[in-house]
Structure formats: C-alpha cells, structure tokens
Amino acid sequence: MSTHDNTSHDLEVRDGHTSLDRFEDPGHPEHKPRLGDLDPKANKKAERQVLFLFGISVLGTIGFVIAYFALPPGDTANSMRTSNLALGGALAFALLGIGTGAIHWAKALMNDHEKSEERHLQASDAETREAAVNALKDGADDSGISRRGALKGAVVTAVALFPITIALPLIGNIGEDWDVSKLKHTMWKKGTKLARDPSGRPIKASDVTIGSVFHVIPEKLEEAEHPLDEKAKAVVLLVRLDPRDIKSEQGEGWSYDGIIAFSKICTHVGCPVALYEQQTHHLLCPCHQSTFDVSDGARVVFGPAKRPLPQLPITVDDEGYLIAQSDFHEPVGPSFWEREK
Amino acid sequence: MSTTTTPTPLGRAAAGTADYLDQRTGLGVAVKTFARKIFPDHWSFLLGEIALFSFVTLLISGVFLTMFFVPSMAETHYTGPWDSLNGVQMSEAFSSTLRLSFEVRGGLLMRQIHHWAALIFMASIVTHMMRVFFTGAFRKPRELNWVVGFTLLILGLLAGFSGYSLPDDVLSGNGLRITDGVIKAVPIIGSYASYFVFGGEFPGQDLIPRLFTVHVLLVPALILALIGLHLLFVVLHKHTQYPGSGRKDTNVVGFPLFPIYVAKAGGYFFTVFGVIALMAATMSINPVWNYGPYDPSPVSAGAQPDWYMLFLEGSLRLMPGGAEFVTWGNFTVSLNVIIPAMIVPGVLFTLLAVYPFVEAAVTGDKREHHVLDRPRNRPFRTSFGVAVLVAFFILVLAGSNDLIATHFHLSINDITWVFRVLFFVGPWLAFIITKRICLGLQRKDRELVLHGHETGRIVRFASGEYIEVHKPLDAHERWLRVQHDNIRPLEIEPAEDARGVRRKGYQVDRIRQRLSQVFYEDRVEPVTPSELAAAHAHGHGEHDEIAADSHEPAQVGGGTHLVEPEGETTTDGRNPQV
C-alpha cells in the first residue's frame, strides 16, 4: 500500500535546520491553591460541611428504619404512596449524604496537586515478542502437530461436532411440537356461537345496534386446552353498519344484515386492532396506526399493514344467536413465510 | 510496612491483614501498582460510571425482587388490597408483582428503583458512548474496547426488554406480541423461530420463565463479564485525557486512585443510587395494576415500549405497508416488517460498531492516541455522529407519535408523514449544519490564536486611527487550540510509474484516497508559529495598511467547495503589543 502518512508536514527551514513548524507544549500550568489550602478557617468549615453531610446520611438511615415500622403500605393507594415516599425519601438522604460527603471531602480537603504518570506503548518490546513467538514455536514442535496433519484435522472435527450433543436436545424440545401448521387454523368452526369478551355470553343479532362494536370470543373458549393461545388467534371484532354503507366484503353472504365480523389480530405484527371510529367506519390499530376500512372489506387505508383483516363469515341460528359459518378462510394475524401454502 | 510512630490498634489490624494476604497472594505488587495510579479528571469521564453504578443498583434491587417475584404463567385469582383487580384471573407472575408492590414493605420502592435504574442505565450508556465517539476515544489502542462497549449496549437492550416483560401485563404483553410478529416475518424459519422462543404458539406457557432466566442469569452474567473486560482495558490502556498543557500521548495527568478517586467514584456511586432512590420515592413508573394482566384481546392507547426500544417502535410505525409481497412458490416476504425491524436498526447499529475501523482505514493512522480530540477538530466525525443521532432521535419521536398528536392537537397521520420525510432529510441536514458549525468554531479558534482576545479597549493613535486592543493568548490557552493533529487527505503515488507502466493496487489506493477526501478535505488547519509570527509582524507598525498581505495564506483546505483562504491571516493591525 503506497500511501504517505498524511499528517501535515509543516516543515520550516530556520538557521539551516529543518524543524516541524508546530507549537510546543508549554508544560503543566501553575497549581492554583484552594481557599481551604490557604485559610485554616475555610478548611475547618469544609470539614464541618463534610461531617454535616455524613450526619444527614445517618439521619436518613434512622428515618428509614422508623418509616419501615411506622408506615406500612396499608390498603389504600394513599397509604401505599406515603409509605413509598417515606422509605424512598429516607433512603435517598442516606445515600446522597454519603455521596456528597465523600465528594466534598475529595474536592475540598484532599490533596489536589495534579500528578503525572508515564505511558508506555501497549505493544510488548521486541525481545518479549520474540520470546513469545519462540515459546509458541517450541510448543508446536513438541506437540508434533505440524508433522501430523491427520491429528490436526481429527481434533478439529471432533471438537466442532460435539456441541451437537447439547444443541440437539435443547433445540429439539424448545419448540414444543414444532407444528407450525397450527398457525393457519383457529377455534372457529361451523356453528360456533359468537360470545362477548370477557364474560362469554353469546350475542344475539338483535343485540347489535348500528354504530356499536362488540369484542368477541368463541363460545366455550375457557374449555379449550390452552385458552389464551386460542384466544390469541380467535378474537374477533363485530360491528353493525347500515347495509347500504357496506361497499365490499371478502365473501358473498359473509355478513348478516349489516353485522360484519373481522379478525381482531392486526395483519402487521399482531396487536389487537380495537379502535373503532364509528363515523368513518375505520378500525385503527393503536400500536403502529394501521387503519382498516370496515365498510370496504377491511382493506388497509393507512399504516404499515399490507393485508386486510380476515373476515369471519357469520350468520344466525334459529334462536337468533350469531354463529360462525366456518373458520376464517385464511390464516389470521401477522404474515409468515409459508402463509399462503 | 513499618511506621515511625506507635501504631494504633486499627493500624496494627490493617498491617496484619495486609501481611496475611501478601504472604498468600503477593498482593503487594498490585497495591504498589494500583494504589496511586493516575486517572485524569473531567466530568465527562463520569458518564460511564453512571452506567456502572446504575448497573450495581440494578443488581442490588434485582436480587430483592427475585425473592418475591414468581416467574410462572400458571393461572391464579388475585386476592389483595387493590380493589380493581380483586378476584380477577391472572398469571402468577402478575399476581406476585402486585403482591410485591402492595404488600411487601419497600417492595414498590425496590420495583421503582429497579425500573428507573434500568432507564438511567441505558441513557447513560448512550451518553457515554456519544462522549467516546465525539472525542475519538475509540482510536487505537481502544478499538476493541469500543466493540465491548457496543456489545454492552445491545445486552442492555436485551436486559431491559426481558425485564419489563416479566410482570406479564397488557402493555409489555403486547410488546411481546409485536416481537412474535417480527420473528414470524423472518423468511424461511420465521414460524419455527416463533415456536422456538415461545415454546409453541403465542403466548404459550414457557415465555415468562424463559425470559426470567435470560433476564436474571444469562444477560447479567454476560454484562458482568464484559464490564470486567471493559474496565480491564481502561486499566491496561490507562484512561484518555483531554488536550491541555502538559498532556501528551506519552503521559497521564490527573490524580491518584487512592484517595481521590476512591472518594469521588465511591461517592458518585452513592449519588447515582441516591438520585435513583429519590426518583423512585416521588415518581411512579410502570404501574402494571393499571394495565391489567396480559390477555390477547385488550390494548391501551399509548402502547409503547420503554424509551430505549422506541427507535424500533418508530421504525415500525413509519414504514408504509405496501412492501409485503408473495413470491413465486407462494411464499410471503414481509418487507414492511423486515425493513423497519431488522434492516434499519441493523444498518444504524452496524454504522456505529464499525466506525472506528473505517476511520482508521481511511486515515491510514496507525499510531496510538491517548489525547482526546476536541469535536470541532474532526468535522466529518462529529457531523456523522450527529446525523446518526438525529436519525435515532427521529425514530424515537415517531414511536411517540400518538402522544405528540394528543398533546399538540395534531393529526397522527400528518405526523407520520412528516417523520417519514424527516428520517431521510433530517440526518442529511444535521450533517451539513454540524459540519459548518465545526468549521466555524475552528475558524474562531484560529482567529483567537492569531489575534488574541478582544479587550474592548479602543486606542486612538496620533494619526487619527482607532484600533481595538487585543490581548494575546497565553501559552496554555494557545496550546489548547493548536495542539491537534492536522490530518490531510491521503496522498497516493500516481497511477503510472516513471516509465508509464500502470501500477497494481492503484484502484484500491484511489478508493481510499477518495474516502479520505470525504473525511478530511473540508478542514481548517491549526495555526503554526510562522503564521503567528507573520500575523504579529504585520500588526507591528503598519497600522494603516489594511491591504492584503504578501505572504501565503495558510493552507485551509483544498478543493473549490471550502473555506475561504482570505481573511484568515490578513493584516488588520489588530495586534500592537500593548
């Protein structure tokens, strides 16, 4: 690499010598004494201040002990707050007293003459380096590894392979059954009643008035083997629009008389899309502001989501309860690699 | 270890202990080397200490918390003093957090100390990192320590994220849901990676216990080990020092470890802990009883992670949605998640991590540096750092866009659009502005060295001319402003040698030269003695001549797009030696 050292060479010829045209370090500045160094009264005053600060700390600790016994957290937010404030405030005094005391002592009373220490190059000197290299060479010669290629390859192979014995059971078990096809199905089936979240009471079509929104779970969710896992895929948002306002749906006959149900799991990264703006018919996800138009098949109108919320096909049973016609027709929630397969 | 006066009982005990240890460990060597080791004194060297001491605070408060927290997702029903949650079904993790906050004396205080300390830990790491960056403390021999520090930053993020997710509340649980969504977006292995982390489908039963192990064992162990390495390097390399009289690359000027820094640093530990305790006593943080136990259905307005993760949140919010597509073969590639959650942070962090190595390669600088740079003297580096900071800051603001909307009565959609644009324009503008500021400050320094301080005293000569008297800088003031290295762009050997044969390796050299021009072409060079002498000579006795001088103006950068050469050393009669 032929490049020059590119710090400046401001060479100057003077009296026949060339010297670097740079200023020279003027050396350490004069030491300025503190007031306490010159005036013994000021020194005594500083010492008293340090003593005072340590005293504050002791008072803080005593205050803490008193507060601990005298101010239990109690049953009300107010009593808890008082306890927290008293304990914390006393602790703060206990700590800050020591801190400020020690620092003030160092600043005002301890010797403040600057000192200088030499630095040496980080690299070891040439002798040491040579000795190190020779030590390694001698060791390698003793082992004979340079002559025995097969040994070298064998030890590397063995050591590289053995971690499999730890990795395999760890990784193999850590993902439960590794059955990622579960991501494509939810608990909704033909005939599953739509129920209120979190009470679980089924919803009648007549309960749903125009402009209202219901947070929905499948009926009998609590009887599932893993209720929260199922809920994380099955939550649904139910709204009622004037049928004339519905511009499009994701499937023919999937809504019932203006009552329309969509998956509540955002297709961006999975937050519950719960904000329903009644007048604009927009569903807003509070996490990253993906906005879906409920009157237009829940297509994305703003934000980082790409796909519309999957629609749950619904109808009513003979008692008037809202039921699902089937599971969703696509996987709910955020996208993953094999989603479309 | 003998004393000339009669030893006190304490003194005898100390001497006895020292002798016992020395006989078994050879401790005398360490004490001799380290007791009076010199460390330089500057407040900005304490920023790393804030990180260290807040970490110790985290350890102390954390141990307390582990005595009461139950890292389990098993279901239970809450019975306790908090009315709004009475009888509610929740995980053991959430329930034990409530018990810790409401029924354990000092429990809420410890929880709040722990969480405030975590926020300060990350804030101080960032501030310390910025100090190291802007003063060039990452140069040889400290490049490895920069990498160690950078790793500590990432580990800190992991520690914080795993920690605030432990109570299993709605806010942090939604954060975990988002994390699951991001993991699923990884091509090919995404859904398997999701099963890996959560032990099956989200939320599963394994997540909180796993996070607990990560948060309490794995990450703290790694952090402790790396902090040890980080401090070992500081001892090995000795601490850097700011430029000043008497401070060279070959010395350390400051105060001895014992007693000055034992007192100052020890005192600072108590101060850091004390300030955190004060905050925990007076300011509520992470009130999980308001959010409720995690359930995949509810979510609260103002759903954000802790501040140090906001850059990821903002990145996710700003990305437009159109970028997801399905490939041939029906595979889904979610670029709308991959870009903001993986590529953008990846790029920003990689830029930070590799910067020291890029700068060293571009400078061709191979010597050790122990005297720090004043940020104005390295305009490219300073501007680059400010640009990256501005990019991060815009992402943080974007992550808070709903709060900005409600507080300033703005449309959240408009705010998002503004930040989308600012994310690209902001850093670019910040770079340009910072560079101009640096060059301007350097020019001011030159002015000051050449002409001295303005005193405000006006002198009128018999001829009728008025001049302002300038007080020349003393040697110490001047040294501070002229001591820095004058780095010029690389000069390389020509493309063809003397006989016209093209030189191998020229292309690589040319790239390096171009890079070094980007770094160093815009510069203001430090004043040299000959320039100062010339300025004085012109000042002397030629008060009427305010014409252009006859000597070469100092090199103030090459190229056509730079600093004006005129005006730097033009005579103006401002330095009569009064």
Next chain:
Amino acid sequence: MKALAARRHDRRAPIVLLLLALLLTGGLYAVLAPTSADAAPAAASTDDVKAGEKLFQANCATCHGPSAAGTQSAPSLIGVGAAAVDFQVGTGRMPMQMNGPQAPVKPVQFDDEQTAQLAAYVASLGAGPAIPTADQVDPAKGDAANGMALFRTNCAMCHNAVGAGGALSRGKFAPNLWETTPTHLYEAMLTGPQSMPVFGDTNLDSEEKRDIIAFIDQQGEATPGGLDLGSLGPVSEGLWAWVVGMGLLIGAAVWIGAKSS
C-alpha cells in the same frame, strides 16, 4: 390650554384613539350581547318542550335542520334521545364551533334548565335513550373490579388504560375521562357521540356501565408510586428519566469535575 394644545397632535394619538374605541366596542358587546341567542327572555313557560324547540331553532337548526332531520353539515337528531342532548350540550360540545369529526369539550353555553328543555324537545321527536337516574350512575354502587375488566376490553384502546385519553386518526382523539361527571360518562357510553361507538344496553347493560363508572371514579385518587406523570406510559417515563435523572446526575458529575474554590 396651550400645554394641551401642544400635545394634541401627537403622532400616536390616532392609534391610541383606535385602541380605546376597540376596547369600548368590545366591552360594550361583551356586556350587552346575549350569552346565547335567546329568542325571548325565559318567560314563565311551563312547557319545556316548547321552550326547547325555541332554543333549538335559535341555536341548532342552522346545522341540524329546522325539523332536526339533519342536513349535509350535521346528522338527524330524531331518535338520539334526551341522553345524547344532555351529554353534548352539558359538556359544551354543542353548539359546535366548527364543523368536523371531533367535537371538543368547551365552555358550556346553556344552563341546566335550558339543557333540560333542549333535551325534552329532542326526546319528543322520537324515542331514544333517556337521561340516567342518579342511582344508575352512582359510583359507590358499582363494582370497580368488573368495571376495570370491561374498561380494559372495551375502552382502554381509545381512552388509555386509566382514562387519560388517546389519539385517533386524522387529528381526532378520545378525551381524558377524569373530569367527566358520572352522568355524562353513562350518556356517552349509551349514545356513542361522534367517533365513539354506541354501547347500548344490549352491549353493556346498565349495571356494567355503573361498574365502569366506579372504576373511572377511582382513577382520580393518588397513585401508589408517587407522581403519576400524566399516566401516559413509558414515553413520559423515559422523558423524565432523561430530564430529571440524567440532568441531576450530569449536574453532579460537573460538580465533581469542577475545581473546588
């Protein structure tokens, strides 16, 4: 006299006079102008509906139409019920200052009697939700735990976990609930004002609404941990960590590094 004359033609005189005139006009207007367009001073009319109709015609008909059937600017009020009017007028949202999707709270323009008259009139136009009774909105009778569970699922995403308020799209927002009276809380749930969905009695029944009111009522109390910093979550906590925490600590660091005098 001469002194006065000497000062009479000051350059600034016209400006001062203009300011005085403006002040006078404004002051007179504020004093004499009706606080609301009373079509007639409150005469001894016993028919609230009729009085409400008069108020309606004077203050609301321009946007809602002379028969309250709605216009392009505002929706029909037939069937919204007394509860909706009591809420909108009682919180000052109506009459709206500027047409738009967000009707912010502002100073109430009608007194209780006038509000009741307006409500009676609108209720007479078509059956709709009625103003709740005191019993229905009494926080002491509600179960705060159930209220929190319901609030968490149905309300927190717009109004924030404790009702501090939150952002909607395009400049709209869900307001803070701490200053709202229990009656207005009930009415808002019942009628679904502006962007808010309707939570009719078939969605959240009367007792569930009261539970929610009990929960919100508790949110005004002290926070166990200290200052609540607006109950806005991690963003404000992060801001204070930097401002207070790093501010104090960097201040301490500067103190440590400074030379002692």
